Amino acid sequence: MSHRITRAALSAALVAGSTAFALSAPGPAAAIDLKVALPITSFGDIVVDGANQRVYISDPAAGQVITTDYAGVVKSTEKDLAGVSGLLLAKDGDVYAAVPDQKAIVAFNESGKKIETYRTDADVHPATLAEAGNALWFGDEDGAIGKLPRGGEEEPEPIPDVIATTFDEAPILTGSGSSLVAAGGTNVTVFDVSTAKPAASVAKDLGRTRDLIFTADGSRLLAAGPQSLTRAVKPADLSTIQSYSAGADGNAVAVRADGTVAIGIGGTATKAVSVFASGSATPAKQFTVQGGGTLQPGGLAGQPDGPRLFGVAGSGSQYTLQIFGDPAKLPTSLQLTVPSKVDLGRTTTITGVFGNPVPAGLPVVITRKDAAGSRRVGPTTVPANGRFSISDQPTRSGTVTYTVAFAGNTDYTPVTVTKSFQVGTVKATTLSIDRNGSTFAAGTTVTFTAKLGATSSNRTVEIWADPYGTDQPNRLVRKAVANSQGVVTAPFKLTRTTTISAIFRGDNFTPARTARSTVATKVSVSVALDRHYGTGNIGSVSYHFLRSTVDPRFITSMSPYPGRSAYLEIQFHDGKQWRPWMNAYSKLYGNQAYNELAGTHTIGLKYRVRASYLYGKSGDTVNTTTYGGYKYFTFTK
The missing domain is CATH 2.60.40 (Immunoglobulin-like)
Structure with a gap:
């Protein structure tokens, strides 16, 4: 079974006018390269569904297709697809997979779930896929090309051997308009599929070809191969328009609507992907495979409506999804810890931790503000471990405020955190409520007076009434700030013997207090x-x-x-x-x-x-x- 993958899915999106990826041309990279471990043991193909922000990856050895989001989080897995290899994102939005060991083509919906299986009774083993001339085309493992018609009223069935070829393995396929291009070994052939009987229009030896893709307008065909043979050719005669100096082992290619080209090479993790501005033969930007392994043949696909470029890298049975040029800055989390209060003259410690691995040495501004003013404190750059601590011994009462500001950069979002605490001296206060032990007639409205002594900051007093018996709840009669004499009054109509409570909830430097007064109440x-x-x-x-x-x-x-x-x-x-x-x-x-x-x-x-x-x-x-x-x-x- 061929281990080749197809680039047809990405070309289909480009034919429809979508943007494969949006890496800026000249200038420094202002993006993040990420890697995510993949739960696969082999690699077959990769396509990107921009409409639903999903990445499809086939795993022939495990017989599965996994679907991830743009962050590499697996969203679904379809199993029991023995030998599944080539993938295709069709114009209608469905994803198709060639499953040679089951002699079938399987369709998936936007959620990555199987919705249809097309089987053939013949000895046909679809391995690669492309879309051209209102049909899906598949490359058989024996080298022939078959067809899955589309748009008819009847349920389509795969038609084998529509195009006879000289290939001895499943050809690499890509399509644009009515042109279907097949590559096998060193031969590349362009077929016109606009008629019932497709015919070859041109064939040429372009050297060993490992990946094929049309530009969005169909005017160029990009072919990636070893010996620095990655080139753009004219579909009409396969003559070379431009060669790319990407590296000696080209094995993957992707292109965006404006002509920007991305070429992947195998055999090295350094500068594994090169990006070329339209018409340029010199890379404007290069990316390195993160975490080991090499880019897989055909293992490159672009986000149709954005700047991300997805690649599959691996070695042995370990594979990762490489997300090159992710424009989303990493959110910077910062935890700042300060005490709730500090006794005047006591020493306290303020600590901070950057939650993400923010690179050490980036500028950070930490300020301390109190009644005397504001000043810079602590480190001026992010520490090596992202942690810092500041020792503080306040010398005056009041509010102390710490602010940590990180301006961010091209990779990390800015973040500012502010925390405050109070400084003072702990003092007990007094609290009283009058009328205790008094007796009143039923129905009498009595005004109760609470008096609060000196406090640090809080001057609020609550007055509660709890009538005797189980059928009436304790209730808040009044909550108010004490006047200049510390007094809060509240009227209450007595029907039962009642406990009146005055409650001060305390503040940073004044403990809470409660005073109670029980007044007897007669009956009528x-x-x-x-x-x-x-x-x-x-x-x-x-x-x-x-x-x-x-x-x-x-x-x-x-x-x-x-x-x-x-x-x-x-x-x-x-x-x-x-x-x-x-x-x-x-x-x-x-x-x-x-x-x-x-x-x-x-x-x-x-x-x-x-x-x-x-x-x-x-x-x-x-x-x-x-x-x-x-x-x-x-x-x-």
Whole structure:
């Protein structure tokens, strides 16, 4: 099986008017050369899909086609393609692969996934591919040229032996318009495929040819070969237009729309790729294979719409993707570490690390700024290991700011990082909140006053209220900057016993503080008498009058809480003092409880009744004990 690759895919893109690659002609290289290890054990062919920014590489030994992005990251792998060799990027955007061991041509979509397989029943082994005259052409391992028609209504099938040749191995193929060019050994033949029966228009010995490609306009044919035989020839008669002094072992060629030519040579890693401006025979730029190995025969392809040139280099079973002239500057990462704060007079260390391997010796500007002004500190160039440290002993309080600025160059992006820290003396502060231990009636709006002592920088105080019980959350009442006296006030309406907290979160040199005040809150409680027939004073006290035949009803109203009971107590007057008579706890329904006094009622005896909330005995502990006012009553005939 032939190890040759085809340049037809790149030529197809050029025929369509795309740009193969965009390396500037004269002038120094302002680009980056990268290398990425490839998961292949052999090399067959390489094509670049500019529309989807993908690079396709065939691996005959492993029977696979891998697809990478422009950074060399593998995006997909198609296996079970035994002996896969030549690749072609067709005008319709699909990629085709010749798979000689399976007697097939396989099509891939833009994601690198197999979408179709074209097989032949004959003893045909497609190994190389090209596109010309509205058809795909393949070079058979026996040297003949076959055809895969395109554009018809029926599913195409490979047609073997459309063109008979004298080649004894799969010819190298490339195409432009209706011209199909085949090279084998030292012979190069141009075929006119515009008719049903292609015919050779010209043939010539151009020396051993290892790669072929048309220029974008089809006016030139570039042929790369050993013994410094890389040249541009006229397709009409194969006469030499120009020879290139790229090296003695030309094995790969690529061309851009403006006529710029890139030629690769094998046998050396130094100056493996030479770039020639249109019409020039002297290289304007040269690239070296990175990381060992040599450029593979036919292992050169250009980015159709940009400056990158991709090559496959290797030795043995180790291969790399070489990305020559990548215009994307390497992003420069810089980590600057400073302390969060520094005690005045203490020594601290500021460190920095360049994340990418930025070359040592490039300029870097490090400045330190405080209240006294700004000055240069630290190294003036990038250290050898990309790391630096600066010892600092601040002599005045305030903010210290470090700025590290790297201007970048043609290979690395600029980066500027700024970090600050505070310098001062640690001092504890005071914080208080008033009203602790006070008791208030339910529903009272109370203003709480927090007072903050001296701090370093932060003057913000938060006032929180946490009512007793599990059904109401702790909530922020106010957050404000203390006034000139250090005071922050907040009003809060009390319905429960409540813990009020004043919180200072601290700053660089003042520890955080919290002050708490718990204020007891009474319930709203009262009792009303029902079924009386009138009211009047006995002495100075107002009494409710009831008939002795009527059982009075007491209606208690109280601030509600789940499971809460009202405590009702009745007393009588023995002529000298009030004495307890009876009491009871009654569950609240909503905010009311109901009780009746049944039995025989003594005429003329004085009574009084009150309802109360007793902490811990009325069913909960969210309020403080609250005694309601007395209501007085007596019975008459």
